[in-house]
Amino acid sequence: MPSAPSGWPSTSISRSGFPMNFRKILIIRRDNIGDLILTTPLFEAIRQRYPEAYVAALVNSYNAPAIAGNPHLDAIFSYTKGKHAAGEPVWQAYLRRAKxxxxxxxxxxxxIVLPNGGPVPRALKLARLLKPRHIVGFVGDRGRAAAVDLAVHGDGGKxxxxxxxxxxxxxLDVAGPIPGLxxxxxxxxxHRLHSRLPEAVASGNGPLVALHISARKEKQRWPVERFAELAKRLHEQYAARFLLFWSPGDENNPxxxxxxxxxxxxxxxxxxxxxAPVATGQLSELIAGLALADCAVLSDGGAMHVAAGLGKPIVCFFGNSSAERWHPWGVPYELLQKPSRDAGDISVVDAADAFGRLxxxxxxxT
Known part of the structure; x- marks a missing residue:
C-alpha cells in the first residue's frame, strides 16, 4: 500500500478498534438510482465525522444525476456502462473507464467504502484495482475477508x-443517528419547468400532487384507470392539482x-x-419536476426514493418488494401493500384513505 504523504497523521485506533487514518475516502455505488440515493446519508455522516477529508463517489453515468450537487461530496466520478453507451462504440466507453x-x-x-447490501464481487474487484490503503465492505466468507481488510460481518436481517x-x-468511527436522504x-x-406549467396547475389553494404511473416490475404497477379515479377524488376533496410523470417511450420497445x-x-x-404532464427524458428532469410538487403518489422504485430525497410526503404502492427494506426513508409516508403482494389489488378507496391520513x-x- 502507498505510504501517507508527508505531514499526515500516523494511523490511530478508533473506538471500534479499527485503524483510522482517513483523509481521502471514495464511496463506490454502481447500481440503481434508488440504491444510490439511499447511500446519501453515508456521505453526510462521513462529512460530519471528517470535515477536512476529501470525500468522493464513483458511480455510473446513468445514476450520477441522483447525487449531482450533493453538498457533502468533494467530487463525483462516473463512467458509462457498456449497455448505456448509446450513440458511440462500446470500446470508447471502456477506454474512458480505463482512463x-x-x-x-x-x-x-x-x-474505499462499498455500500452494497452484502458482498458484491464486481465492486470489490473494482476497489482492489484502485489500490486503496483500506477497503470497507460486507463479507460473507473467509475468501472475501482477505480482500476486505475492514470487514463488516453478518446480514442486515430486517x-x-x-x-x-x-x-x-x-x-470509520462513525455512529448514528442516520441522516436523511x-x-x-x-x-x-x-424554474424552467415551473414556468411552463398552466396557471391552473402552477397556482391554487390545494396541494400540488405528483402522480408517477410507471413501475419497472409488473406487480408494482397500479392501473392507470385507478390513478384517474383517485385524481378526481383528490381534486374534489382537497382541490388538488397534479403533475403527471411516467417512464417515456413506447410500451413495445424491447x-x-x-x-x-x-x-x-x-x-x-x-x-x-x-x-400538467412533465416530460422526463433525463433523470435531472425527473428530480427537478418532483421538486415542484407538494407530495407524491407512486409505486416503489427509483422515483419514490427521489421524492423522499427531496423531502416529499409520499403515498406508495408496494407489490412484491420488501416494505421493510425499501420503504421511503426520512419522510412522512403511507405505504400500501396487499397480502397478494400485487399492487394491482390496492383499491382507489385504499389510496384515497392513505392520502387523507398522510x-x-x-x-x-409541520
Missing amino acids: LLWQLRRMHFDC LHETEDIFRLLAP TVVPEPDLA FHPGDDAKAARLLTALKDLPI MTRYLQE
Whole structure:
C-alpha cells in the first residue's frame, strides 16, 4: 500500500478498534438510482465525522444525476456502462473507464467504502484495482475477508437498506443517528419547468400532487384507470392539482419500454382537471419536476426514493418488494401493500384513505 504523504497523521485506533487514518475516502455505488440515493446519508455522516477529508463517489453515468450537487461530496466520478453507451462504440466507453480508473488509482485513497447490501464481487474487484490503503465492505466468507481488510460481518436481517449499509461506517468511527436522504434539483431546470406549467396547475389553494404511473416490475404497477379515479377524488376533496410523470417511450420497445400511451389515456381522462404532464427524458428532469410538487403518489422504485430525497410526503404502492427494506426513508409516508403482494389489488378507496391520513400527519408535523 502507498505510504501517507508527508505531514499526515500516523494511523490511530478508533473506538471500534479499527485503524483510522482517513483523509481521502471514495464511496463506490454502481447500481440503481434508488440504491444510490439511499447511500446519501453515508456521505453526510462521513462529512460530519471528517470535515477536512476529501470525500468522493464513483458511480455510473446513468445514476450520477441522483447525487449531482450533493453538498457533502468533494467530487463525483462516473463512467458509462457498456449497455448505456448509446450513440458511440462500446470500446470508447471502456477506454474512458480505463482512463478514469487509472486517474483514481493515482489519487491513493486511504479508504474505499462499498455500500452494497452484502458482498458484491464486481465492486470489490473494482476497489482492489484502485489500490486503496483500506477497503470497507460486507463479507460473507473467509475468501472475501482477505480482500476486505475492514470487514463488516453478518446480514442486515430486517433492517432498511439505509440502516444496513450504515453499519459499514463503524470502521470509520462513525455512529448514528442516520441522516436523511439528500437529492438536489437543478435550480434553473426547476424554474424552467415551473414556468411552463398552466396557471391552473402552477397556482391554487390545494396541494400540488405528483402522480408517477410507471413501475419497472409488473406487480408494482397500479392501473392507470385507478390513478384517474383517485385524481378526481383528490381534486374534489382537497382541490388538488397534479403533475403527471411516467417512464417515456413506447410500451413495445424491447429495450426500454415506456408508458407514453398510458400517460396519454390518463391526460384524456383528466382533461377537466388541473393537470400538467412533465416530460422526463433525463433523470435531472425527473428530480427537478418532483421538486415542484407538494407530495407524491407512486409505486416503489427509483422515483419514490427521489421524492423522499427531496423531502416529499409520499403515498406508495408496494407489490412484491420488501416494505421493510425499501420503504421511503426520512419522510412522512403511507405505504400500501396487499397480502397478494400485487399492487394491482390496492383499491382507489385504499389510496384515497392513505392520502387523507398522510395529509393529516403532514399538517400535524409541520
